[in-house]
Amino acid sequence: MLCKYFSETCVLAEQEGRVVGFVSAFVQPESPDVVFVWQVAVDQSQRGKGLAKSLLRNLLNREACENVRFLEATVSPSNNASQSLFKGLARDIQTTCHTSECFSEDLFPGDDHESEWTYRVGPFENIEEV
Template sequence: MTKSTESKKEFHFRKPDKSDGASVWELIKHTGVLDLNSSYSYLMWCEIFSETSIVAEKDEEIIGFISGFIHPDNPDTLFIWQVAVNESERGKGLGTRMLFQLLNRTACKDVHYVEATVSPSNTPSQLLFKGLSKKLDTECEIDDYFSSDDFPSEGHEDELLFKIGPIKKKIK
């Protein structure tokens, strides 16, 4: 077995449930770069939006999480709210693999677009979504979305909207 085959088998992908909320909150907290929301919000996210969210486990520890939902105004769009990968696993394609897992779920069978907001300084997320569009052989439009003035506290960057699609095929 090759090293890349071994590393692919190390991960277990599944839908989150409310018992994952505390671990997800800790993962987000330890990224040091994502907005940390209340622990309650992650409990709810893992419970209510489990069909369009994902956890990645390695050695029974949550090392990756994506929160997503089907956009209420655009039922063909999966909006990705946060992507978190444990520092030890960054740069290994785990974010992309979690996105592919999500896109192949029954809950996303009618999804033709992926959207996410990304701050200009978040190069890893920009590369993730640009790479996703390339792997899906589709477009990636980037537009202004939220300005720093939209946020109630000082210091928050602008947020750009990444829109990937139309997605013609699902990749496993």
């Protein structure tokens, strides 16, 4: 659905015709300076090579993001890779990564769902130069 309706803010990485990574995202309708990353995933064979970070940089450099100053995503506390990704992006583009609780555990059905935290990277401007 995101690729269909928000293709300008979705990014795909292919290797020899095979999808090895993607970012699905949209610019928040009520906050046009915020791009929300719904999902970012990299095939296990390609992890740890900087691909996720370069997909995010590609997204932020797109025309669709020209008014975007913040990137947000929700991350669960056990997802170390994802936390490092957003913190590393913030460091690389010389800005901050602010975290705050988004959905607490009790909002999810059952007992086995972690809370979700908002990672807010920004503000940033022309990231092509950093």
